[in-house]
Amino acid sequence: xxxxDDRPLPAQLHHLRFQLPYxxxxxxxxxxxxxxxxxxxxxxxxxxxxxxxxxxxVAIWIALNVSGVTHFDAYPFVLLNLAFSLQxxxxxxxxxxxQTRQADRDKAHADxxxxxxxxxxxxxxxxxxxxxxxxxxxxxxxxxxxxxxxxTRDLTEQIARLTxxxxxxxxxxxxxxxxxxxxxxxxxx
Numbered sequence: 001x002x003x004x005d006d007r008p009l010p011a012q013l014h015h016l017r018f019q020l021p022y023x024x025x026x027x028x029x030x031x032x033x034x035x036x037x038x039x040x041x042x043x044x045x046x047x048x049x050x051x052x053x054x055x056x057x058v059a060i061w062i063a064l065n066v067s068g069v070t071h072f073d074a075y076p077f078v079l080l081n082l083a084f085s086l087q088x089x090x091x092x093x094x095x096x097x098x099q100t101r102q103a104d105r106d107k108a109h110a111d112x113x114x115x116x117x118x119x120x121x122x123x124x125x126x127x128x129x130x131x132x133x134x135x136x137x138x139x140x141x142x143x144x145x146x147x148x149x150x151x152t153r154d155l156t157e158q159i160a161r162l163t164x165x166x167x168x169x170x171x172x173x174x175x176x177x178x179x180x181x182x183x184x185x186x187x188x189x
Contacts, residue, residue: 018112018119042094 044050061080064070073079 018116019109021108021112038094039098042091042098045091045095 058080061073062077065073065077066075
């Protein structure tokens with residue numbers, strides 16, 4: 001369900017239902033193209049590619065100025081120091097901002113994960129209660145089944161006794177009727 005209403009979520013978003021309230025934190029610097037470029041730039045600062053490119057640029061800069069090919073930045077390399085200062089002036093706030101926003105996202109995701117774990121625990125508790133209820137019902141059904149089986153056995157035995165009694169009575173009556181008739185036949189001879 002959505003956080004704000006009771007409509008079901010599409011299947012592809014259902015697993016993210018606890019993350020949805022924090023979706024606005026995903027882009028660190030906002031959603032416009034400047035923000036996206038600033039975030040990409042801040043993320044690029046800590047990569048090995050950036051360090052390699054920066055090292056190559058500095059090495060070429062120094063090699064060109066020391067070898068005499070060009071003299072746009074002589075030995076104390078004031079312009080190179082200024083470039084490093086400018087880079088650090090922009091990089092430090094961007095990196096700090098990215099770290100702060102990442103910490104906010106991590107906290108939000110931790111909160112969402114905690115809510116998800118709580119929901120799972122609640123669902124497990126509900127399943128346990130339902131299972132206990134069903135177990136109670138099964139035990140009651142088994143008890144009733146045992147009682148009915150005992151009753152059926154008793155009734156079957158009673159029917160068998162009654163059938164046997166009826167059969168014996170019919171046999172006795174048959175013998176009783178046929179007994180005097182035979183004796184009459186025997187007297188006639």
